[in-house]
Amino acid sequence: MGKTITLSRATGVSSLPAPVRRVMSIGLKNVVVPLLGIVLFLGAWSLAARNIDTSLGQFPGPATVAQQFVSLYDEHRAEREKAEAFYERQEQRNAERVAQDPSYEPKIRDYTGKETFFDQVRTSLITVMCGFLLAALVAIPFGIAIGLSETLYTAVNPVIQVLKPISPLAWLPLVTMVVSALYVSEDPLVPKSFLNSMITVTLCCLWPMLINTAVGVASISQDLVNVSRVLSLPPLTHVRRIVLPAAVPAIFTGMRLSIGIAWMVLIAAEMLAQNPGLGKFVWDEFQNGSSESLGRILTAAIVIGFIGFLLDRGMLTLQRFVSWDRNSATR
Amino acid sequence: MEAIRNGFMAVVLAITTTMTVGSGSARAESLGWPEKEELTFGFIKLTDMAPIAIAYEKGYFEDEGLYVTIEAQANWKVLLDGVIDGRLDGAHMLAGQPLAATIGFGTEAHIITPFSMDLNGNGITVSNAVWDAMKPHVPKRADGKPEHPISAAALKPVVEQYRAEGKPFNMGMVFPVSTHNYELRYWLAAGGIHPGYYAPHKGDISGQLQAEALLSVTPPPQMPATLEAGTIYGYCVGEPWNQQAVFKGIGVPVITDYEIWKNNPEKVFGITAEFAEKYPNTTLRLTRALIRAAMWLDENDNANRPEAVQILSQSQYVGADAEVIANSMTGTFEYEKGDRREVPDFNVFFRYFATYPYYSDAVWYLTQMRRWGQIDEDRPDSWYREVAEKVYRPDLYAAAAKSLVDEGLADAADFPEFGTEDGYREPQSEFIDGVTYDGTQPNAYIDSFPIGLKTGDRL
Numbered sequence: 140m141g142k143t144i145t146l147s148r149a150t151g152v153s154s155l156p157a158p159v160r161r162v163m164s165i166g167l168k169n170v171v172v173p174l175l176g177i178v179l180f181l182g183a184w185s186l187a188a189r190n191i192d193t194s195l196g197q198f199p200g201p202a203t204v205a206q207q208f209v210s211l212y213d214e215h216r217a218e219r220e221k222a223e224a225f226y227e228r229q230e231q232r233n234a235e236r237v238a239q240d241p242s243y244e245p246k247i248r249d250y251t252g253k254e255t256f257f258d259q260v261r262t263s264l265i266t267v268m269c270g271f272l273l274a275a276l277v278a279i280p281f282g283i284a285i286g287l288s289e290t291l292y293t294a295v296n297p298v299i300q301v302l303k304p305i306s307p308l309a310w311l312p313l314v315t316m317v318v319s320a321l322y323v324s325e326d327p328l329v330p331k332s333f334l335n336s337m338i339t340v341t342l343c344c345l346w347p348m349l350i351n352t353a354v355g356v357a358s359i360s361q362d363l364v365n366v367s368r369v370l371s372l373p374p375l376t377h378v379r380r381i382v383l384p385a386a387v388p389a390i391f392t393g394m395r396l397s398i399g400i401a402w403m404v405l406i407a408a409e410m411l412a413q414n415p416g417l418g419k420f421v422w423d424e425f426q427n428g429s430s431e432s433l434g435r436i437l438t439a440a441i442v443i444g445f446i447g448f449l450l451d452r453g454m455l456t457l458q459r460f461v462s463w464d465r466n467s468a469t470r
Numbered sequence: 471m472e473a474i475r476n477g478f479m480a481v482v483l484a485i486t487t488t489m490t491v492g493s494g495s496a497r498a499e500s501l502g503w504p505e506k507e508e509l510t511f512g513f514i515k516l517t518d519m520a521p522i523a524i525a526y527e528k529g530y531f532e533d534e535g536l537y538v539t540i541e542a543q544a545n546w547k548v549l550l551d552g553v554i555d556g557r558l559d560g561a562h563m564l565a566g567q568p569l570a571a572t573i574g575f576g577t578e579a580h581i582i583t584p585f586s587m588d589l590n591g592n593g594i595t596v597s598n599a600v601w602d603a604m605k606p607h608v609p610k611r612a613d614g615k616p617e618h619p620i621s622a623a624a625l626k627p628v629v630e631q632y633r634a635e636g637k638p639f640n641m642g643m644v645f646p647v648s649t650h651n652y653e654l655r656y657w658l659a660a661g662g663i664h665p666g667y668y669a670p671h672k673g674d675i676s677g678q679l680q681a682e683a684l685l686s687v688t689p690p691p692q693m694p695a696t697l698e699a700g701t702i703y704g705y706c707v708g709e710p711w712n713q714q715a716v717f718k719g720i721g722v723p724v725i726t727d728y729e730i731w732k733n734n735p736e737k738v739f740g741i742t743a744e745f746a747e748k749y750p751n752t753t754l755r756l757t758r759a760l761i762r763a764a765m766w767l768d769e770n771d772n773a774n775r776p777e778a779v780q781i782l783s784q785s786q787y788v789g790a791d792a793e794v795i796a797n798s799m800t801g802t803f804e805y806e807k808g809d810r811r812e813v814p815d816f817n818v819f820f821r822y823f824a825t826y827p828y829y830s831d832a833v834w835y836l837t838q839m840r841r842w843g844q845i846d847e848d849r850p851d852s853w854y855r856e857v858a859e860k861v862y863r864p865d866l867y868a869a870a871a872k873s874l875v876d877e878g879l880a881d882a883a884d885f886p887e888f889g890t891e892d893g894y895r896e897p898q899s900e901f902i903d904g905v906t907y908d909g910t911q912p913n914a915y916i917d918s919f920p921i922g923l924k925t926g927d928r929l
Contacts, residue, residue: 194694194718194720195718228532229532229537232532236503236535240503243503248507248508248537251526251537251539251540252786253784253786413544413548423542423785423786424789426515426692426789427515427691427785427789427790428694428695428789428790429783429785429789429794431791432789
């Protein structure tokens with residue numbers, strides 16, 4: 140130990156104690172290198188952008204995107220102010236009407252103005268979460284069932300293998316028609332468009348969770364199964380105490396795959412079906428074809444990427460939190 | 471950037487003030503409260519949707535106690551289906567759509583219109599290559615610029631050349647029963663180019679039988695991109711998609727519909743007959759709001775147009791750049807790059823009784839449906855009159871207009887004399903080919919064209 144210190148003193152490169160050096164090297168690796176990557180990327184992007192001329196003007200560089208982000212935020216603020224004025228006028232109008240027509244039951248209607256970029260982000264997030272949770276509710280119990288029974292697995296496997304690769308774009312028209320046929324109500328709880336997007340997301344992100352759960356359950360160590368047999372645990376307790384904990388890493392791997400797919404599918408579905416959300420925002424801007432459109436589309440694309448990244452990280456954190464095997468997921 | 475933002479804030483402020491000031495409601499009792507207060511209206515991203523946007527932004531809908539959500543639609547088919555299945559309460563429609571739906575060409579449904587949205591507003595654009603080829607055939611003025619209106623006769627040799635090379639001459643229009651389809655066909659046929667027939671009784675609804683120029687459907691906002699991709703060589707569409715082609719430098723508008731038929735009726739506001747029956751007060755009130763919006767758009771010699779342009783350029787409405795929209799909305803039209811000409815009546819929203827739903831306008835569209843085979847067999851003149859009366863509802867318009875006049879919100883002189891108006895315009899002859907149109911004689915009119923189906927013809 141003492142020798143090492145002397146050695147490094149002698150080299151003169153780093154006269155700092157070992158822990159500090161280690162922190163520095165970690166810092167170098169985790170902060171400086173990624174930062175360098177980002178800077179290089181931004182540089183390459185803005186260089187490339189300067190050389191691409193489209194019929195809507197120059198391809199947006201990082202500065203344009205930053206500017207568009209600010210202007211989207213300003214629009215959001217302006218729209219909020221308009222919404223407030225809208226509610227005030229509405230209350231006033233309701234009061235006037237009640238004065239003239241006492242039988243009238245005043246009602247506050249939601250703001251009828253446009254959805255801003257940030258509203259669309261929120262809509263998309265809610266949709267993806269609902270679709271994903273619905274998929275998890277179906278896929279995990281079913282996955283456990285087919286993981287436990289080899290017969291069941293053999294029976295459903297061909298069907299799953301065929302359904303799995305179906306593109307969301309193929310599901311979407313079917314979902315739309317079925318939803319509009321079955322979901323009929325005067326005053327619907329949630330809009331049809333929300334259901335369409337959500338169900339499409341569910342259908343597409345079901346499979347990785349299902350398969351991973353099944354595989355995870357099927358490959359539990361025989362020792363654990365034997366323990367359960369020796370203690371002659373009842374089936375539910377067997378699932379709860381032995382199967383679930385053992386399969387958690389595999390289930391979460393499936394969930395992480397699924398949420399990534401869910402997010403990508405959602406954007407495509409919104410774009411195609413014109414359902415509210417980020418996908419619609421991108422498509423609307425494309426249709427507008429104004430000189431700001433490309434900048435806004437790219438801003439949306441980057442936000443989509445960021446959200447996808449955060450969703451994935453969120454899932455990873457959750458997995459670390461519930462899993463007994465901390466090393467099973469690191470990347 | 472800063473200027474745009476300030477402009478935007480100014481618009482917002484101006485709107486908020488007008489809204490708070492103009493919310494008198496003494497008139498409410500006499501009209502009856504709206505039965506349905508929350509409405510959703512659809513539109514396609516075109517400048518002629520302006521009355522809807524203005525009625526919303528200026529608070530005219532709210533003045534009527536209507537809470538309206540305005541939604542852009544992907545294409546005309548989606549929009550029509552939305553109105554039919556009730557997802558939309560009403561929409562900015564092509565004049566041919568309520569007529570075609572009611573007579574059962576395409577999706578069948580009884581759609582009516584209490585309000586015509588505008589006159590003119592379309593143009594025909596060809597790609598740069600086609601323009602270069604047709605330019606030598608266009609007569610020049612003394613200053614060297616092309617003499618207008620440009621006839622499709624200048625395009626004919628180009629089409630023939632493409633055909634000789636075995637290349638189909640594809641052109642885009644926005645919908646089989648769109649104004650644009652009929653205008654493009656009218657222009658082509660007037661120049662001796664056959665645009666093709668429909669034969670729905672044989673299941674052929676491509677509209678390309680015997681065609682020299684092949685017309686197909688492209689949604690308006692995608693026109694410039696489709697032209698740029700080379701899928702089509704020209705198109706007929708509403709604004710701003712002709713001016714967009716000039717700005718992008720991908721095509722040249724050759725003619726506006728104003729030059730094909732002076733002050734031709736364009737979009738209408740469509741609702742289902744069921745809606746009008748179930749919610750009479752709502753129908754009346756929304757018509758009032760739209761009339762007020764149209765008045766605002768044409769007020770004081772288009773004085774409000776620059777503000778309208780700012781509103782329309784917002785992303786939830788038309789969303790194109792303000793300068794592109796301004797090009798046509800403020801009375802000028804740019805043909806070849808730099809060849810900017812005055813067309814003061816390019817977009818007419820109110821003057822010349824633009825918003826009154828004339829039966830004769832409906833009949834004109836029906837004659838064109840017959841001319842091109844969408845109506846596959848002869849119909850008596852009385853049939854044209856009956857269909858027009860079933861779809862166009864000047865009675866609803868008159869009730870709304872009268873109530874506005876009574877309240878002092880409009881001037882009776884701006885409307886037709888409702889007591890004596892029979893809904894048929896005087897015979898019109900300001901067409902590019904000089905043929906006279908008399909709405910009371912549809913069959914005689916159909917027979918007067920050299921190209922097109924005539925009495926007795928059936929494919």
